[in-house]
Amino acid sequence: MTTRTSWADLAANSAAENVGVVSSSASNGVVGTTSSAGRPVYVPPHLRNRPPSADSPAPTSTGAASSNDRPGYGGSRGAAPRNEYNNRSGHGSGSSGGRLGGWGGRSGGWDRGRDREVNPFGNDDDKEQAFSEQESTGINFEAYEDIPVETSGDNVPPPVNTFAEIDLGEALNLNIRRCKYVKPTPVQRHAIPISLAGRDLMACAQTGSGKTAAFCFPIISGIMRGQIPKRPLRGARMVYPLALILSPTRELSVQIHEEARKFSFQTGVKVVVAYGGSPIKQQLKELERGVDILVATPGRLVDLLERARVSLQMIRYLALDEADRMLDMGFEPQIRKIVEQMDMPPPGVRQTMLFSATFPKEIQRLASDFLANYIFLAVGRVGSSTDLIVQRVELVHESDKRSHLMDLLHAQRANGVQGKALTLVFVETKKGADLLEQWLCMNGFPATTIHGDRTQQEREQALRSFKSGATPILVATDVAARGLDIPHVAHVVNFDLPNDIDDYVHRIGRTGRAGKTGLATAFFNDNNASLARSLADIMQEANQEVPAWLTGYAARSFGGRNRRPGGGRFGGRDFRRESSFNRVGSDYYGGGNSAGGYGGGYGAGITSAWD
Numbered sequence: 324m325t326t327r328t329s330w331a332d333l334a335a336n337s338a339a340e341n342v343g344v345v346s347s348s349a350s351n352g353v354v355g356t357t358s359s360a361g362r363p364v365y366v367p368p369h370l371r372n373r374p375p376s377a378d379s380p381a382p383t384s385t386g387a388a389s390s391n392d393r394p395g396y397g398g399s400r401g402a403a404p405r406n407e408y409n410n411r412s413g414h415g416s417g418s419s420g421g422r423l424g425g426w427g428g429r430s431g432g433w434d435r436g437r438d439r440e441v442n443p444f445g446n447d448d449d450k451e452q453a454f455s456e457q458e459s460t461g462i463n464f465e466a467y468e469d470i471p472v473e474t475s476g477d478n479v480p481p482p483v484n485t486f487a488e489i490d491l492g493e494a495l496n497l498n499i500r501r502c503k504y505v506k507p508t509p510v511q512r513h514a515i516p517i518s519l520a521g522r523d524l525m526a527c528a529q530t531g532s533g534k535t536a537a538f539c540f541p542i543i544s545g546i547m548r549g550q551i552p553k554r555p556l557r558g559a560r561m562v563y564p565l566a567l568i569l570s571p572t573r574e575l576s577v578q579i580h581e582e583a584r585k586f587s588f589q590t591g592v593k594v595v596v597a598y599g600g601s602p603i604k605q606q607l608k609e610l611e612r613g614v615d616i617l618v619a620t621p622g623r624l625v626d627l628l629e630r631a632r633v634s635l636q637m638i639r640y641l642a643l644d645e646a647d648r649m650l651d652m653g654f655e656p657q658i659r660k661i662v663e664q665m666d667m668p669p670p671g672v673r674q675t676m677l678f679s680a681t682f683p684k685e686i687q688r689l690a691s692d693f694l695a696n697y698i699f700l701a702v703g704r705v706g707s708s709t710d711l712i713v714q715r716v717e718l719v720h721e722s723d724k725r726s727h728l729m730d731l732l733h734a735q736r737a738n739g740v741q742g743k744a745l746t747l748v749f750v751e752t753k754k755g756a757d758l759l760e761q762w763l764c765m766n767g768f769p770a771t772t773i774h775g776d777r778t779q780q781e782r783e784q785a786l787r788s789f790k791s792g793a794t795p796i797l798v799a800t801d802v803a804a805r806g807l808d809i810p811h812v813a814h815v816v817n818f819d820l821p822n823d824i825d826d827y828v829h830r831i832g833r834t835g836r837a838g839k840t841g842l843a844t845a846f847f848n849d850n851n852a853s854l855a856r857s858l859a860d861i862m863q864e865a866n867q868e869v870p871a872w873l874t875g876y877a878a879r880s881f882g883g884r885n886r887r888p889g890g891g892r893f894g895g896r897d898f899r900r901e902s903s904f905n906r907v908g909s910d911y912y913g914g915g916n917s918a919g920g921y922g923g924g925y926g927a928g929i930t931s932a933w934d
């Protein structure tokens with residue numbers, strides 16, 4: 324196997340990201356600080372009276388008090404109607420380009436004069452070195468060069484290679500560095516320019532590939548630079564977020580909120596989360612302090628809307644994470660209510676972004692109701708990205724599952740895979756989760772569980788205990804299948820396989836994230852016969868060894884969702900192109916003029932991947 328280089332390593336080595344670091348040194352009312360280059364920089368009025376502190380917002384490097392009068396920041400681009408992609412002019416240039424800190428002239432956001440923003444990075448900055456060392460075995464970015472990409476739609480903006488060439492704003496760029504993101508991941512390279520151009524997007528990219536940032540960056544940047552109309556006064560205790568990010572589970576909403584807070588640190592953009600199972604009072608209080616981006620689960624949001632505490636009237640950006648899940652039978656009515664039956668601006672007025680690792684065609688069709696003239700993006704991999712997850716499937720009778728799991732865990736122990744190596748075990752039922760957890764604990768394997776019958780407090784405690792390694796085994800139902808980004812999950816065990824192959828894809832995607840390798844083991848028996856064909860297809864696409872007995876099951880079975888033979892798992896194709904798919908179409912990024920450097924073998928790769 325090739326040696327992999329982590330993104331963090333690349334961060335340490337890269338000088339490409341030319342972001343100015345500003346050090347706070349204002350004193351005695353002197354309105355200025357010193358940049359790393361020694362240049363004095365301007366501190367705007369709203370930041371002047373703060374005591375210098377590690378977590379107080381950094382001073383801005385621009386003299387602008389309104390959001391549209393900086394060269395290159397607002398200018399033609401900020402004021403531009405949607406789709407004005409070509410008028411971009413970098414806003415990070417020189418010492419006056421970026422905006423660290425607030426944005427004047429908008430109501431409804433942070434009360435920046437009084438609130439202090441807690442540093443969401445904690446003391447990560449101090450631990451930079453340790454972090455880089457810890458992340459030393461990760462992704463080989465070179466391996467992404469030939470990743471197959473399908474885009475369709477009108478006038479697709481070209482991808483970028485670096486964050487530096489994307490017009491995100493200095494404060495956001497600084498946070499990207501704090502996150503140790505050196506280069507955009509493939510989905511980010513494509514999706515961010517599309518979103519920054521104001522286009523609606525349906526994006527599909529494999530698990531763990533950085534989709535969260537792909538929708539957060541354009542939203543934060545858009546709010547930072549945007550000409551946002553004045554929001555109504557909040558007299559009636561109603562709040563008017565500018566962006567809404569919906570996700571299917573509470574834990575995922577919490578996670579997106581945490582990420583978005585990091586990305587928006589010191590940008591002046593305020594992110595609030597609202598989800599069920601925890602006291603609404605507290606969330607209402609937080610909302611009343613101002614909200615620009617609301618991250619929410621659908622149920623809690625409907626509650627807030629019905630209580631007339633949130634209005635969607637000012638929504639400019641709508642992002643659905645795990646969009647296929649959000650639009651399947653379970654959630655669709657709630658999503659339609661939120662998006663179509665309340666006061667949210669219609670498609671074409673708001674910008675809508677849908678993201679997932681899977682996008683069945685029937686869901687694409689439903690989703691298209693929410694979009695206007697959208698671009699479909701599928702960033703997939705012929706082989707190696709999912710090679711990161713070694714997939715094993717074992718024939719295990721129902722009654723042997725426990726002892727089989729025990730064998731696996733003992734083998735892990737014997738191999739010294741302990742400590743920080745976490746194991747996530749998926750089961751079908753909540754009761755099954757509790758019983759398995761108890762049994763594991765009784766047998767000397769500290770475990771905890773997460774499922775819908777546990778209180779939110781218990782769920783959050785379980786997740787914390789798992790993440791910390793205190794209970795290195797988490798037994799979960801599908802509530803933990805999607806989106807959760809838990810470092811050090813080395814092994815995912817499908818103790819009970821799901822009925823739907825997409826659920827399998829999301830479950831195993833809890834390991835092998837962001838370039839790390841992982842292992843996924845599935846226990847298969849007659850009860851899973853309907854999954855055999857799609858499972859075999861998935862494994863084959865990812866260059867995994869498919870056992871002969873599974874091929875036998877696959878040959879005999881007619882069930883399971885019908886997959887395209889020969890690959891193209893991730894995202895599949897734009898359903899709009901079903902009959903007119905053009906394998907050498909001009910909207911592939913291939914050939915000599917590709918900004919992404921896809922050329923040569925790429926065309927051949929995509930033919931075999933997508934046909």
Ligand SMILES: Nc1ncnc2c1ncn2[C@@H]1O[C@H](COP(=O)(O)OP(=O)(O)OP(=O)(O)O)[C@@H](O)[C@H]1O
Nearest residue numbers: 330504506507508530531532533534535806808837
């Ligand atoms: N450009 C980048 N450089 C380095 N790490 C990144 C970059 N972008 C994202 N990451 C990291 O990659 C991990 C996976 O990202 P994320 O959770 O957004 O994946 P995802 O595509 O949404 O996955 P899923 O489909 O499971 O929801 C996170 O830990 C994130 O911090």
